[in-house]
Amino acid sequence: MEDKQGIQIGGSVGGPVTAGKVEGDSSSYVGGNVSFAINELPSSSEPDKPGIKELLTQLQAEIKADQNLSEDDREDALEQVKALAEAAKNPNDAEMKNKAKKADRMLARIMKGVPQATKLLEFCNNLLPLITKFFGF
Incomplete structure (x- = not known):
């Protein structure tokens, strides 16, 4: 006697699916992660002098707004801003400086x-140069 098993798959995917890929603005996902990493940093203690948090926030905004960047370059640049934000949590650590x-x-x-x-x-x-100065190089 044969035992037949059925597999049922349910659920939904937001947005159109093309060739196995969910289409949408992936930079918003990357940008959200960058914002989260930046927001974990302390704000500048001097109101007239931006700290690393404010500098990275400005850099993120400029990257998002620039129309000359391809989507891939924009995502790569935002990933680098995220890396800088993560490194800024412990800027004196050799691994973070690297x-x-x-x-x-x-x-x-x-x-x-x-x-x-x-x-x-x-x-x-x-x-x-202002951002790298924060890391001492």
């Missing part, structure tokens, strides 16, 4: 692909 250096180098590489006269490139040229 993580911050890698994120800084990756952001610099991504910015090389951005057209020269964009607000994001100008912003990063001014902001990244």
Whole structure:
């Protein structure tokens, strides 16, 4: 006598599914993770001088707003901002400094692909040195 087993699969997926992929704005997911990591940092104790939290928040906003970045570059850049935020929790730790250096180098590489006269490139040229100063390099 044969025993037949049936498998039932139920549930739903939000958004259209194409070739096994749920379509949607993945940068909002990445951006949410970045925001969470940044929000775990303390705010600047000096109101007229932005701290690492404020600098990373500005960088995140500029990356999200820049129309010259491809979606892949935007996601990669936001991941690097997240890495900087995670490293900023313990900036004197050698491993965290290394993580911050890698994120800084990756952001610099991504910015090389951005057209020269964009607000994001100008912003990063001014902001990244302030962020790396926080880590002591």
